[in-house]
Amino acid sequence: MNVSVFSTEELHQAFGIEMSSVEKMGAGAGWGRVAPGVTSDPHQHDEIEMFVVVAGTGWVAFDGRRVRVEPGTVCQFEPFETHVIENDGDVDLVFFDLYWRDPARAAESAAAGGTRRRFHERPVFVFSTPPTPNGDLHLGHLSGPYLGADAYVRFQRMRGTQAWHLTGSDDFQSYVVDRARREERDPARTAEHYSAEIAATLRLMDIEVDQYTVTNQDPDYREGLRGYFSKLVGSGAVTVQETAALVDAETDAYLYEVDVAGGCPGCGGATSGNICEECGEPNTCADLADPRSGRSDAPPEQRRLPRFVLPLHEFGGEVADHHRLGRVPARLRALAERVFARGRLDIPVTHPSDWGVPPAESGAAGQVIWVWPEMSYGFLHGIEALGGRLGRTWQAAAPEQDWKFVHFFGYDNSFYHAVLYPALYRLAHPRWNPDIDYHVNEFYLLEGGKFSTSRRHAIWGKQILRPETVDAVRYHLALTRPEERRTNFELAAYTETVQRVLVDGWQGWLNDLGARVAGQYGGTAPDAGVWTPEHTAFLNRLGIRLAALADSYGQDGFSLNRAAAELDGIVADTRRFAEAEARTAQLAGWKDEARTAVALELAAAQLLARAAVPVMPRFAARLAEALGKADLASWPAQVELVTPGTRIDLEQQSYFAALPSDWPPAGGVQA
Template sequence: MNTPVWITATPPATHGELHIGHLAGPYVAADVLTRFLRAEGEAVRFTTGTADHASSVEVRALRHHRKPEEVAEGYRAAITADWLRSGVEFDHIVRPRKDRGYGRWVRDLFSRLYAQGVIAPRTRLLPFCEPCDRWLYGAHVTGTCPHCGAVSDGGMCHECARPNDGGDLIAPRCALCDTPAVAKRCRRLYVPLEPFRDQLSSYWDMVELPPRLAALCESLVEDGLPDIAVGHPAHWGLPVPVEGFPDHRIDACFEAAAMHLFDYDTTGPLPRRAIHFCGFGHAFCHAVLLPVLLLAQDIKLPQEFNVNESYVVEEGVGEGNVWALDLLTEYGSDTLRRHVLQARPTGRRTVFQRDRLASARTELDESWNSWLTRLFTAVREECDGLVPQALPGGAGWSVLERRLRRGLDDLREAYGPDAFDPRRAVAVLDEMVRSAADFGHVNAHERCRPTTACRHLPALAAQLAVASALAAWARPVMPEGADRLAAALQVEPGRPVDMTALAAPAPGTRLAPPSGPVFGF
């Protein structure tokens, strides 16, 4: 059996619930690709984890006078529930505080890299908050990014994706008490990237990076690859397993990169293809640190990157109105998945607008569900609810069939990993449904012709064939509605996105349409 395609999505920090920007970023898109490949018969392993040891978890715990482990566990449960409700189905979600052997595995990897000289001690300036008596790193410190001028946490700027060393931040302040930080010398453990210059450059030349990510990597090389802190004096996280650093914890970015390797056994056969989905602000961990961890172990893994920009909330929309749970409850997974794929922030920042989410529901109701309701009603009234004894046909059927074939080529290209474009997939599906609805309206008049009996039945069979195809073709985008449609037509769910799906159910099959809408609710 071939080794599977490996698809990963960025592990989210468990300091809060998922919001619509998370779904518009890596998670739904990665699920679409996974579902398409599986329908094609490809072996796929789809994985992620939760960044329970992120510094933002401890900051939230301190602000609300809770224990970090309580915050992490509570939000981890909420996040995984939101994934499930939105139809994002992972093969494995790494749970840092639950998965057996995880902590030991990460510490062993850290120790090996230290022994190899990949990790080395350095003494640098690090912000310190005197009122809190706390070293400031990660989410504990806020300031201005020295590279792009954006507001940034310590360690990584999520605007330009370039690392900083905490002490590099301009005007750093304590995130908890807002006191200006004092720079103090601190001895920590680092991964110096400069020794990997040639290997990383060759790797990036081999990988087809998205343009903005390629620009980031080339800039890092041009400016001199930095040393990346992989440990901090802290109370939260996995202990650094190196003598002389008793109160230090492993950095969350290092752990997020290593987490992917824990989930995929690198001692066995490597995947023939690895595709990472991440937001640009997290791209450094995937495109720089993860390859270094692999290269340090003499593992050459071809990787591809599907990078999204930020999906931000427009002014005037309260944060409480954009949580995934609330929107899934109000709109359902079909509507929300369809919307975030249409609005996916590819190549540029996108602003969430609730009226466009409402428009996605309207499109499903007035186009998709309206056509299917008319079709099921016609079959019930004209054929007693049974698939007619007729071959697909009707006025314009040959034209519609050719259009569907051409559309299917576009759809398969948009679903495929080489030209992945879920926004295009939604547009193609919409056009198919509108064409089928127009075909149904035109041929409905055949019932009124007194000279030829049953002339309208081939058109019903043709529309049932299109509906059967959509149960397969739309499933990567809207799995809940597609499976509901497959059940109504009594056809197998999860079929390949190809022309074999364009076939009406067997004549005489009794349809079982749902009592409510097929797609959405």
């Protein structure tokens, strides 16, 4: 017999609490102690783990749930299930810990979503960064957050998840003021115009948005934002301080964001005010090297101005804990480490301006809440507005622990989303531990250069999107979008994708399959007959493609690059299979095997229709109709044969269209 008695002398720091090890238990074992007021670090691992509480009371949080624990409570966690133990009592919370490896359970858990085993049971709010209404959306914009969020939500709904896509127009950006100044109209009219244009482009792209918040027009937005900001001030962390700022020496205009440029204090490269697009690190404008004003040719002057300021450097631990809870790509974690390595970073969260929402508090007259901290409230406001239409009681002022956030944004917005917002949420809602997954994209280039309105170097959504082109555009952008590195849109490559992959490849195979079904089986799906080893091997390959697609669309491994490649892989595998089977298709002695081969090709076509829904919804719907209305509402659990006798109408279908001969339009690819 092996006996272990709890001993404080054997405890050491681990996971933010105190732990010990017990040997010779047949599994990993130890004692844990959580002091009053202490919470363990969020963490997950490949072992199954069991807590047996023997003293004290508190909470165990896992995957959006909080469970009360007391002596006699036993909690078991599956592999990769994020968990936290918290002591809110007055005495030590003591538990016995057992953990062991089960490779099969670990593999099953990873395939099911790993750290998010309850993902499909929770409300999932998927946000694409609210676009700035200072212009319409070009392919660079569309390829990133908007296509990503749309495909993500479509797949999650097929899996039975309650998922919604939320975005809107970020009306109070300084970039709207700059555009209004150049167009000689007021910011409100400018924002209203471009917000409507953006919404129209999203519709052309078949991007479905469940909540589109127009911040300057929503009647409840301003007061809700003021209330949120008051909570930040009420925390005692956000205070009015006189800190260094830049002003234009000739016009006396306050300089930030679009109105100032210089050297990044982080990487040393060229940057605009407040954020560096290259390294992602923030600046306060006053710390720019060799700053240049956008309002005159005079060198900017540095002055000390009173503004509401957040001492962000005090929240490194909280942000690190947050990054252990959800899906946070390594590049975002590395960015946070660089930011907090600076030692001190006081971030002004109000700026002098007459465009925006002034805080309710005094002390910074003539200032408005900075639009980037504002956005953290905007996400909560969007949930409340969506809930009002759905009959849900969601409240921006009282976020719920069960909410799951998924953010899609470009890397240049990473600091705000993954560093600043977790700190703000901790101040505004101390008892809420937001569970957020982050999906970030890099820059999408156009013919080797950045998309640029001023240089007439852009392809706008409205120039290329038509009912007959939208699926091809969505597919090519999915295939080439900049997920982990910068990628490049080339018109010649897009044209080749449409012709070689989609028209000659996919459509050519489907038309040929339809002709063979019509000629050999009277236009209806044949039943499978005799199976050969090649048939079972092909069915297995389709199953592998299905699993890879589920992983590529899923919450942990999301990648539209891989999903697009897997969709084309279904067609490539099937064409090779069909070419091999054609050698015996017309031989009288192999008719039973031949109809099995055709039945498997139809199964591949049906799989293509169902698996293409997140990326190419129109194509998927038309192909499903041609296959006898295949089910597109749910994700397939396995590859299925088309019901024998189903009417098949593939032979004459045209799914994709090349760009018209007069494209690009006269004057180039600029709106």
